Amino acid sequence: METWKQNIGNLALQKGxxxxxxxxxxxxxxxxxWAVLExxxxLSDKLEPETNSYD
Structure with missing residues (x-):
């Protein structure tokens, strides 16, 4: 397996x-x-919270 794939896997393991x-x-x-979409x-929920109002 390529080193770059192993590096991605190791980083994913470290980040949980x-x-x-x-x-x-x-x-x-x-x-x-379905797993990719999930x-x-x-990720979308984390980047774009449902409430954006600061008023």
Whole structure:
């Protein structure tokens, strides 16, 4: 496996995105669309909170 993929996996493990080191051996596995969408929705919630008013 390429070093850049291993670096991404290690960073995800350090940040708690991955919670099992065994995932580092499966970084080339496919990911279902629903899982990708769930991650994007969670990221969107963090970047764009529902309330933006400061008044």
């Amino acid at each position: 995105i991955l919670n099992d080191p065994q995932w580092l051996e499966r970084l080339d596995d496919s990911m279902p669309v 991650l994007l929705l969670k």
